[in-house]
Each structure stands twice: as structure tokens, then as C-alpha cells.
Amino acid sequence: MKPFASxxxxxxxxxxxxxxxxxxxxAEVPDARATAIAQLQQNIASSELATAEDQLxxxxxxxxxxxxxxxxxxxxxxxxxxxxxxxxxxxxxNAAATALSRARALMPKAPALTGGVNGAxxxxxxxxxxxxxxxxxxxxxxxAAKLIDxxxxxxxxxxxxxxxxxxxxxxxxxxxxxxxxxxDVTIQAPRTEDYPWLNTLLSKRVKKLDSEFDLQVERQIxxxxxxxxxxxxxxxx
Numbered sequence: 001m002k003p004f005a006s007x008x009x010x011x012x013x014x015x016x017x018x019x020x021x022x023x024x025x026x027a028e029v030p031d032a033r034a035t036a037i038a039q040l041q042q043n044i045a046s047s048e049l050a051t052a053e054d055q056l057x058x059x060x061x062x063x064x065x066x067x068x069x070x071x072x073x074x075x076x077x078x079x080x081x082x083x084x085x086x087x088x089x090x091x092x093x094n095a096a097a098t099a100l101s102r103a104r105a106l107m108p109k110a111p112a113l114t115g116g117v118n119g120a121x122x123x124x125x126x127x128x129x130x131x132x133x134x135x136x137x138x139x140x141x142x143x144a145a146k147l148i149d150x151x152x153x154x155x156x157x158x159x160x161x162x163x164x165x166x167x168x169x170x171x172x173x174x175x176x177x178x179x180x181x182x183x184d185v186t187i188q189a190p191r192t193e194d195y196p197w198l199n200t201l202l203s204k205r206v207k208k209l210d211s212e213f214d215l216q217v218e219r220q221i222x223x224x225x226x227x228x229x230x231x232x233x234x235x236x237x
Contacts, residue, residue: 175205
């Protein structure tokens with residue numbers, strides 16, 4: 001009887017286990033659409049706007065009449081609009097215009113929301129144009145450069161210390177370029193005693209041309225380099 005009882009109990013246990021397995025509900029399969037919307041929201045929040053726009057387009061293609069997607073379209077448009085404002089404040093007018101165009105494309109029925117930024121971009125472009133025109137007029141009004149190449153980062157002028165008349169003519173020309181092209185000067189000389197008098201000769205000529213000019217002179221003592229001056233035009237602010 002014992003073997004039979006053991007077999008019976010084993011059969012009952014197996015049946016109970018099988019029933020328990022059959023009664024356990026299958027693991028829930030994640031909703032692909034809910035996952036896609038969650039990713040869309042995350043990308044909008046983290047300013048991954050191009051990725052978010054692609055995701056929104058895919059969701060709209062799957063459900064073209066889903067009103068729920070309109071709120072995400074508006075959130076994305078507002079994120080683009082905020083980006084446009086931020087980069088415009090940093091002075092990047094082109095990036096601001098690009099972001100604004102994306103906001104407009106997503107909010108074609110709400111032009112008033114983009115009107116303020118559009119006006120600011122228009123003013124910024126106008127200011128850039130006026131600045132460029134002013135720079136062009138200033139460049140046209142300058143006398144022709146005597147020694148420097150205005151387009152170069154800097155120009156090095158070797159000094160003729162053996163001919164005082166030639167040196168004076170060089171310093172006159174250097175002073176004119178320094179004032180007209182707003183140059184900083186580096187005096188390079190092989191001997192320490194060469195610097196003070198070259199600096200004095202140049203400073204007097206610059207002050208004579210423009211008493212208000214802020215002459216910036218750097219000294220470099222280079223033993224194996226003949227006396228020379230490096231003129232570096234200042235970059236526009």
C-alpha cells in the first residue's frame with residue numbers, strides 16, 4: 001500500500017503544480033505606444049528636440065486623428081520657441097531663426113505665440129547689418145595702410161637701426177598704422193637697452209597723431225633676433 005500511496009500523493013502534487021502554473025496570468029507586455037509617448041516626453045524635457053520631432057511624426061503617422069498628440073505637438077513647439085529665445089540672448093541669430101521656424105511649423109495656427117521672438121530676431125538682424133555697414137564705412141574712411149597688411153593677424157616690421165633717417169621714416173609709418181588700424185605693438189630687440197628709446201620714439205609719434213590713443217606696447221628681448229616691431233590690429237568688440 002505504501003508504494004501506491006506514494007505514487008498517488010506524487011500525482012496529486014504534480015496536478016496542483018500544473019494547475020497553479022496554468023492559473024498564473026502571463027506577464028504583461030508593455031504598451032509600445034505608451035513607451036513611445038514616454039520617450040517623446042523625456043526627449044522634450046531634455047531638449048532633444050529633433051529626436052522628439054521625429055518621434056512625434058511617427059506617432060502621428062500611426063494615429064493621425066489622435067487628439068492626445070496635439071498637446072505634445074504644442075509642448076515641442078514651445079520648447080523650440082524657448083530655445084530660440086535662449087540662443088538669441090547669446091547672440092546666435094541664425095540658430096534662433098532656425099528654432100523659431102520649427103516652432104512655427106508646429107504651431108501654424110498660433111502665429112501670435114511666435115511674434116515676439118520673430119520681432120526680436122528681426123531687430124537683431126537689423127543691428128548686425130548696421131554694425132557691418134558701420135565697419136565697412138570705417139574701413140573705407142581709413143587711410144591706406146603704410147606697412148601692415150590689415151587682413152593679416154599681425155605684421156612684423158624690421159627696423160633699420162643703422163640709418164637714423166630711415167628709422168624715423170619707419171617709425172612715422174608704424175605710428176600711422178598703429179593709430180589708423182588700432183594696433184597693439186610688440187617691440188622685439190636683441191638688447192635690453194634698445195627697448196626704452198624705441199618705445200619713446202614710437203609713443204611720441206602716436207601721441208602726436210592721437211593724444212587719446214591707448215598705446216599698448218609689449219617688450220620682448222630676443223638675443224638672436226634683429227630689432228623689429230610686431231603690429232597686431234585689435235579685433236572688433
